[in-house]
Amino acid sequence: SLTKTGPKMDGWLQTYQLPEAWQKRPARRQVDEASLERYKAAAQQTGPRNVWSGRKLERDADGVGARKKERSKYRCMPELDCGRTKGSDAEQRMFCLYFSKGCCSQGSACTYLHRLPTADDEAYHNRDIAADIFGREKRAEHEGYRKGAGTFERDNRTVYVNYEGAGSYDLPKVRELFEANFNIWGPVKSIYIVHNKTIAFVRYEWRSSAEFAKEAMHKQGLIGSSQAEILTTRWANEDPNPVAIVAQKRQYMDAFEQAAMSSWDALPEEQKLARIQQLQMAHALHKRQVIASYPTTDA
Numbered sequence: 001s002l003t004k005t006g007p008k009m010d011g012w013l014q015t016y017q018l019p020e021a022w023q024k025r026p027a028r029r030q031v032d033e034a035s036l037e038r039y040k041a042a043a044q045q046t047g048p049r050n051v052w053s054g055r056k057l058e059r060d061a062d063g064v065g066a067r068k069k070e071r072s073k074y075r076c077m078p079e080l081d082c083g084r085t086k087g088s089d090a091e092q093r094m095f096c097l098y099f100s101k102g103c104c105s106q107g108s109a110c111t112y113l114h115r116l117p118t119a120d121d122e123a124y125h126n127r128d129i130a131a132d133i134f135g136r137e138k139r140a141e142h143e144g145y146r147k148g149a150g151t152f153e154r155d156n157r158t159v160y161v162n163y164e165g166a167g168s169y170d171l172p173k174v175r176e177l178f179e180a181n182f183n184i185w186g187p188v189k190s191i192y193i194v195h196n197k198t199i200a201f202v203r204y205e206w207r208s209s210a211e212f213a214k215e216a217m218h219k220q221g222l223i224g225s226s227q228a229e230i231l232t233t234r235w236a237n238e239d240p241n242p243v244a245i246v247a248q249k250r251q252y253m254d255a256f257e258q259a260a261m262s263s264w265d266a267l268p269e270e271q272k273l274a275r276i277q278q279l280q281m282a283h284a285l286h287k288r289q290v291i292a293s294y295p296t297t298d299a
Helices: 007-015 020-024 033-043 097-101 119-125 171-185 207-217 242-265 269-287
Strands: 158-162 188-194 199-204 232-235
Touching: 033 097, 097 207, 119 207, 158 207, 171 188, 171 199, 171 207, 199 207, 207 232
Parallel strands: none
Antiparallel strands: 158 199, 158 232, 188 199
16 A cells, blocks of 8 residues: 555655665566456447547436546556566666556566656656657647647646545645655656646656656545545646746746857857857947948058
8 A cells, every 4th residue: 555655665755766676676567467458448448429529428327428437446556566677678768658557467578667757767758859758659739738648849747637526625635645646756846736626737847757647647546535536637738827937938048048058169169259240240230330440541
């Protein structure tokens, strides 16, 4: 059970570095093969859909179409599930999607990673914004991006969470539950809760952690809650916290300035001088100034 954090998990939460024991032990099989096949079949199941939203409909006892929401039967438990796989031995960089959902049947034989993202993973995956850490291709924003891998047009680090069902708790209790359940997956930068709407926005320091947490917490409950809530996780449109918006703009400006300085430093000295003279000329023309004295004609 993860209702209480053990010593291994405490070490991960303090440093976000994988404990050595997690890296040496073989990854366990989370489910058997039959359970994984049932999960895949349920995920691909076709049936009646709402003609406006495209959402699947379930039939109630009277045969009337109605939305039906069920908690996932599986859950990733890092303390028990993280371990070495064929993928880690082969220096694979992609993570197992089924592992994140708690339903991989391969265990140590899996060709993908069975662990949590680290700072090294974040640095590697930030080189390619066209795919997520599970190797899924991202789409353009106009194609719809809130589910799945997201869009390559945004730096997705904020997860939208609907926690309807746990709304009877007061705000401090909800925040406590969110911190306990979402810090597990990586360093959380901020949690913004709109309690009267039972929604929250969890922003991670690392994009890789956000991508993992979004999959790991979808259709889960909050450990420590007794309200039988079922979480819905998606990518956030925009962070609604004004402070976060300002901080993000500042981050983009800092990145632009750093890129500009790196580009300038890479230029040869003669190109730097030519560029400076060009800027001086443009400024002088704008101000209608003379930028150099005329040569003397006295003989």
